[in-house]
């Protein structure tokens with residue numbers, strides 16, 4: 198089952214359909230429509246956060262869902278805290294909502310209840326029987342977590358921990374180094390904005406590429422154009 202799923206993902210695009218409460222497209226109905234768009238456009242899977250969104254997406258597409266459960270409080274610090282599926286309970290909620298693969302933060306940062314990446318990966322696989330994607334921010338974290346049996350390793354958190362470098366575009370160097378260092382499929386994710394960057398990631402050894410904002414956050418897509426316009430106008434000042 199796992200091998201079949203992995204082979205379906207190979208050299209494919211995953212579309213991340215996510216919006217926080219403060220964003221205009223927040224809402225399960227809208228995320229479900231985003232997932233339909235991704236399917237029509239030829240994506241091999243979608244990524245989604247929270248049980249309510251996963252449940253709605255499940256109703257409208259046949260694509261596999263990479264589920265995450267972002268647990269955010271008013272005190273959460275973006276660079277210091279583990280928010281992507283930090284506990285077994287968070288994983289179980291999205292499993293019950295229909296996630297086909299569960300993605301978890303596997304950086305070296307401490308989790309709220311002290312559970313380790315190793316314990317979390319093993320417990321999800323044993324008790325829920327679904328594949329796990331381990332999300333890391335550095336090469337060292339990827340090499341370390343590879344020993345704990347994840348089915349996919351992802352570069353999602355590169356540039357989002359206070360000890361990793363935030364490259365301007367996707368961290369293709371990390372993709373290349375990770376793909377060479379571990380014998381586990383790599384998902385390249387984070388700051389992809391062009392089809393060319395996506396192809397480069399595959400050429401550097403990615404198994405699959407996940408793109409979010411450049412496809413599903415229209416306010417950021419608009420901004421990308423208006424920023425260029427601002428720069429262009431400055432030339433005449």
Ligand SMILES: CC(=O)N[C@H](C=O)[C@@H](O)[C@H](O)[C@H](O)COP(=O)(O)O
Nearest residue numbers: 213353357387388389408409410411
């Ligand atoms: C760091 C973090 O929490 N990233 C999140 C993970 O789910 C999302 O906010 C990103 O949109 C997603 O990873 C896709 O990346 P991009 O939107 O850059 O294509």
